[in-house]
Amino acid sequence: MLEIKPIFNALCRSKVGAVLLLIQIAITTAIVSNAAFIIQDRISYLNQETGYPEQDIFKFNVMTFGTDINLSQQFELDETMIRAMPGVVDAALSSSIPLSGSGSASSFNLKPAPQEGLSVRAAYIFIDDHAINTYGVNLIAGRNFTDDEVLVTNEITQKRTNVTIVTKALLDELYPGGDGLGKIVYFGDLPLKIIGVIGKMKGPWLKDSKPDNFAFIPYIKAESYTQVAVRTEPGQRAAVMKEIENAMLANYSKRVINNIRGLDELKNEYTAQDRLMMRMLIVLITILVLITALGIFGLTLFNISKRTKQIGTRRALGARKSAIVSYFLVENALICSLGLALGVVTAILLGKMLMQYFSVAALPPSYIAVTAIAVFLMSLLAVLAPAKRAANISPSIATRTI
């Protein structure tokens, strides 16, 4: 029925075209499966939960050049003013902004420096008791800072802060037994009691090896250059962002307000390169599949025109149209299967190479399998149109010219 043997024999007589197609299919399979894996990896990276209502939070920078004020007093006034603005949920001076790609990290130790003990690296933010509400994160155990636990200063002082709120990820790494709440952790030689635990909260660097290790430390250092984080009611952010500069300058004018940015916007900037890579790969594989389909389409067309007489003769001898179509489909399936077999090997090799030279994870076989099936279906589709045209060749063509 499928006449594989004669088709195969015919193929062997004009090898080059078939071999080229086979190579195309092989490389396409290799590229598409690897690229699809990288794309999927980036998509899940870009869409990961960060723990923040990103759409409702924005930040801005304040650079004060006037010297006729007490900075910490001024910032108290500013915070009160911003918190009272319509549409604002809460606001806080924040030493750095999560997801922005800039921040501070330190090791958190079980013993005070310089003693050696378990040491875990984590990012941290100096912020006041409005931290949890401003960033909209979930306190899953313990309590928030109280007002008198927050140290506000712009002078060198002997007074030091002594509590902290950490993410569950950091707590579990410091105290794997699950009994960390209420225990002490050392920030350098400074003992901090862990009074609260937050469920999910990503730090400043999503690409960090430990992006979930993050801590709030209740300390406000009033400096001439600071950042403020603000959370608004859903849908109110744009309006508040527009007003914030004037409101701040109206409060005190000898300063510059800039870098007014949404948290989602900051995250987008941080991940811009990954989105670019994802898009370029999507374009690449889409076009690649189209080009390969085009190649199959072209070659089949050529084969048909070369075999017009042969097809006509077959038709004249009584072959059905469906037999002609199935001839080309089977021929294509043969080439495609060989190409896919080669493609699977190439895909595995390419994946190994990417893993060896770059930080790309191992390519799961499922990606190769799905790609192979998709390429196979695509090739059948590309053959179908020209094959139908071949089936419509009139038997008279064959009889006329011989």
Add this chain to the structure above:
Amino acid sequence: MFIHYLDLSWRSFKRTPLVSFLMVLAIAIGIGITMTSLSVYHMMSADPIPEKSDQLYSVQLQTMDDGSTWWTEDNTPLQLTYQDAVNLVKAPSPERKVAMMRTGFSVYLDSDKIKPFIGSARMTTPDFFSMFNLSFLYGGAWSKEQEDSAAPVVVISQELNDKLFAGKNPIGKLINLDDASYQVVGVLKHWPLNIKYYDLNNGAFNKIEELFMPFSLIKAKELVSWGNSNGWKHENTPTFADKLQSEQVWIQFWAELNTREQKQAYQNHLVAYMQEQQKRGRFNRKELGYKLRDVNQWMQYNNVVTEDNKILVGLSFMFLGVCLANILGLLLAKFLRRAPEVGVRRALGASKRQIFLQHLVEVAVLGFIGGMLGIVLAQLGLMGVGQSYNYYENLATMDLTMLLSAPLIAITTCILAGLYPAWLVCKTNPAIYLKSQ
């Protein structure tokens, strides 16, 4: 003869417009994609200062205690401590060296015409301008005396001068930075730098600074770094003076070493310096470590070209390979269909060589048209790249090398692809076709 071949190609093109169009399209897309990723790669890896990139060395010192490790591949901190930077700048050799750091100020004039804004500043020593081949529109660098006395002087960029003084000569005028006023002593000419190689601290493709000021002002004004400050051990640094004395690394340092001898001498100098510091209890490793990396080595060490980019370049060349296989198949189809015509031409006296050349010319024409169209596609691609990532704006362009190499790559690869079909067709035996005509 060549013109005649061109004419023949054009006729052949017209005779099979669909197949020819498909081939041109395949080349164009292949070249377009390859050139897009290659251009970005090319701009990222391009030598930013080719005239002396092998004479400028970034200096790294191994300041960490024995047993401490750093995240860099060779375990060496990327920047210097303040004290080392100051000591090395003060040393008599080499002739030109520079210590520097990025920071920022609120900028305003005494008039109300311009709203205060934040300007980024590079605190640096006066050799900066001559070392990195910068030229001045007005004025010049501050003097050694001004550097030593932490004079309130500033060199501004051409762009900032346009903004503040409408491009007029501002030498001697004052601008306010934070809480003090500074005298403008120089205006730089526009500095078109794609890769901020001299400070890769916060993004290799960040904008260059608008203000350049004496390094000594760091201490005088207690300026904090707008880049990374890294420590490797716990140090309590409540005051700024403590920070200046600490082992924290936050200063970038470059030396200009023009000859091999100078480089050797400087290496000896660094070792001697570390030995001297050893007496004060610093540099306590068994082996004194230092690194001198020239501009290109420095960029490579800091991974300026990202992994993603290398992967993309690799994949797009494979993609070009697919396009070529495609073209080869189509060419084969097209040329072989023409065998009867070639048979007649051969019978009429055309040599194999002529037939072969004719077909190669046709292929080259296809490659040329495809290459041109490919450049257009690459421009579109680069526009997309530039828009999706504003850091890439300057990088997402094709320079002359890339513009010229696009059609060249297209024609070369097409000719390579066309060799086999052309050879096949010129082997045509005229007898067969004469018989059946």
